[in-house]
Structure formats: structure tokens, C-alpha cells
Amino acid sequence: MKYDKVTIHNKLYFRYRHWDTVLKKHTKTIYGSTLKELKKKHQDFLQMENAGVSEDSVTYVAYFKNWLYSVHLVDKKPSTKKRYDTLYKKHIEDSYFGKIPLQKIVTADLQNFYNEKFESSGESIVKNIHKLIKPCVRYAFHNGLILRNFAEFVKIPKDLSQVEHTHKKIKPLTLEEHRIFVKAIADHKYTALFNTALDTGIRQGELFALTWQDIDFYEMTIRINKNHSCVQDINTNKPVNFTTNTKTEKSNRILPMAMRTKNILLAHLRYQKEELLKIGIIQTNETLVFGNIVNKPMDSHNVLRELKRVYKKIGIEEKTFHDLRHTYATRLFELGEPAKTVQELLGHSNINVTLGTYTHVLEKQKVKTASLIDAIYDTDISADDPATGYKLVKTNFW
DSSP: OOOEEEEETTEEEEEEEEEETTTTEEEEEEEESSHHHHHHHHHHHHHHHHTTOOTTTOBHHHHHHHHIIIIITTTSOHHHHHHHHHHHHHHTTTOTGGGSBGGGOOHHHHHHHHHHHHHHHOHHHHHHHHHHHHHHHHHHHHTTSOSSOTTTTOOOOOOGGGGGGOSOOOOOOOHHHHHHHHHHTTTOTTHHHHHHHHHHOOOHHHHHHOBGGGEETTTTEEEEOEEEEEEEOTTTOOEEEEEEEOSSGGGOEEEEOOHHHHHHHHHHHHHHHHHHHHTTOOOOTTSBSSBOTTSOBOOHHHHHHHHHHHHHHHTOOOOOTHHHHHHHHHHHHHTTOOHHHHHHHHTOSSHHHHHHHTHHHHHHHHHHHHHHHHTTEEOSOOTTOTTTSOEEOOOOOO
């Protein structure tokens, strides 16, 4: 690649001028603040050229597809790849917006596309689509393929009916349901899994990734540093199991283990060792704590199916596995634990996630604080004190 240096507005740039051998003239000029940036832009340009796509006529969807699979998804987790692949194929691939030539798109085109998607699919889908389109358009802009970033000032339509209900809808077990549920799973094949979820609030993917080296029975702690997921491969369409690092730094945590949980896991450890020996598998520190009968990752669909059977048997409204985590958090708030402590135990990235998720629980606890004030006073009505109806408890405040 031949390049030269030019000064524009007192700033030095590296420049590449593409010579079209057919037209016998320069048809493309690429600039870069650094040589590395110029080479990257040149590589992207050649990739488009080799694909037989003219920049003047390339549709948005053609450019987007190339960007998505060759650039954006290269370093993403399998679960993320599958999610974005599905989003692209369902909402962008065959859209009228995708058929518009990239260089002819203006903000109004994207706004109309979002408005129509909002009407048919809702605000959440539009937000997810924008999370993909925005970086794609920015990439095209920085690489000199378009003159303006048409996604920069687009507005995401809002569902006003949901404004007052922005907190997540969760369905934790009530305290009474909690007790009934624990009794019902005492002899269940997943008793250790369900009880550990209830007693620690660990996410399902984190539970499925636990190995025995993560359990410290002496210090009574559980270490969380990885996550399991099973996703459909976008190339083979077959389910593939993956164990990856946890999503955020806050998700890496060491949790205290209750004595009840310790006893449950010790019993599970002994039972698992015997069962694996029957099929010739030696239990080690790297053995999954919660695996299937041959100690491979569990199937979340099978686990949920069993959970639903338990709920149906005891007459409790059907809930998700994740609601066991919500139940744990709800109990902590009911016991008076500070929000910051709950955040750390749950592994939330910031306290706003915790406060937003458990708004309803915190509201109930706020009402109960009135009774704490009453506790300062003697609640027996006194005829000698008609002004208040209470007698102050003799308390040494200082």
C-alpha cells in the first residue's frame, strides 16, 4: 500500500489514494490520523472491494452483515453471538431499511424504521436493534464510507404506559411459600441445587459452572468466578456448552456459606462420589458440583421442568429458576440487610441495579420503619396522657 502525508487544518494525516485500473483514475481517498488507522481503513476497503460490492451501491444490510460477522462478533461470547445473530435475521436482514444504499441513508430513514418497529415489536426490541445499528454506523463513518453518522441523533420511541413500571417484575417466594417449598424438595433429586440457589442467590449459570475446588468447607465460603451457558452455534445450529469468566468484575465474588448450606453440600458431595464411582468416574476438585448423571453440564430446560412440577405439586404459582435468587435477596431485605451488602452478595455491577430490581421490597420495608418508632414507646394507651395516648419508655438516650 502506497501512501503519503498531508496536512489538513494544521494536522498531519496519512493518506491513501486508490487507483482504479479500469477507469484509469483515483476513485477513493482514505485518511488516517496514524499509519495503523490508515492500514485498518484500507483493509476494510479492500474487503468490500473483494466482495464485489461497490461503495456507491452497497445496501445497508450488505455492509451490516459484513461488519457484524467480520468485525463486531469476532471477540464476543457464543451466547452474545447467538443473540445478535437472531436479532439481525429477525429484524434487519429482510427489512426495507436494509435495502437502502448505505451512502443514501439519512436520519429520517432510520427514524421511520424505528417508529415502525416500535409499533410492531415495542420499545425493548428497538433498543436492542439500536445497540447493533449504532456501532455499525459509527464504524462506517470513522472509515470514511459515509459523510454523516445518521444514527447519532435518532430518537428511540418510548412506551409511556410503562414509564411508571420500569422496575423489573420479579416473583419471589413469600416466607410461607419458602418454607413449604423447602419441605417439598427435601428428597428431590435436585434438592442440593435448589437449596443452594435459595440460600446463596447464585445465578443458574454460575451454579452450573461451580466445581468442588470453589467450595471451601473449612472457611465456609463459595467462590464465584465463572459462568456456564449453552447456546446454539450460529454455524452448525447445534447446542454447545461453554464455561466463561463471569460478565463483570463485581460478579467475581466469595460468598459466606450458612451452616445449613454446608451440610447440604457435604451430603451432596458424598452422594455424588458414590454415584459417579458406579459408572467409573473419580470425583476430583474439578468435578462439577451440579452436573448430570455423567457429570456433564446440566440442561436448564430439564431443571426448569422439574421446578415447575414442584410448584404444581404444592400449589404455588409457577416461577422461574431466577426467582429463587430473587427470593434470597427478598429475605435479606426483610431481615434488614443494607442494600450495599445485598448488592455485593448478588454480584450486581452497581447498587442502582439492586435498588431498581427490588423496589417493591424496599417500599414495604420503608413502611415497617414506622413500627420501629413505635417500639421506642409504650403502646399501652394511658388515660393520664390524653394528648398522646402513650407513655414514654424510660430510656437512657445519653
